[in-house]
Amino acid sequence: MNNKEFEAVIKLPANIRYEYFIKKVADYEEVWALYDDGFVTASDEKGNKILPFFPKKEFAQNYAKLEWANCKPITIELDDFINKWLPGMEKDEIKPAIFPVDNKFAVIEYELLLRDLENELENY
Incomplete structure (x- = not known):
């Protein structure tokens, strides 16, 4: 990814970033999260x-800045995200915050x- 694309994407509103x-x-069949002695969570x-x-x-x-400066990006395979992570998060009542930039993000329901x-994956 070039810097111009990166800068353009992080300026998009939360719904378009979603x-x-x-x-x-x-496309890449992977999701990224932040990890440091456990996955980063917030409220x-x-x-x-x-x-x-x-x-x-x-x-x-x-996004790994300030209090999360020691965190490292870690990849999650999309199949694991869909079949393990989302059901586990729903059970634990942890909501997915999709593509945060600064303090702006979309909190999305699991379903x-x-x-x-799944709809997007049907295109492949």
């Missing part, structure tokens, strides 16, 4: 526990995220 996330995750403004996910390593690295991923 669409970008769905397409790139389906949204409603107090929900969230776990941020990214479409590419570069975006995860960009919607799963449906959108």
Whole structure:
């Protein structure tokens, strides 16, 4: 990814970054998260526990700042994300925060995220 594309994508609104996330995750069949003695979690403004996910390593690295500066991007295979992660997160009541930039992100319901991923994967 070139720097011009990177800069353009991180300036997009959260809903458009969500669409970008769905397409790139389906293209590369992987999801990125941040890890440091466990996967990074946070809370949204409603107090929900969230776990941020990214479409590419570069975006995860960009988010690893300040209190998460020691975190490393780690890849999750898309099949594992769909079949293990999302059901486990739903059980544990941890919401997926899709493609955060600064403090702007889309917190998505599991069923919607799963449906959108499956619909996109049908194109392949």
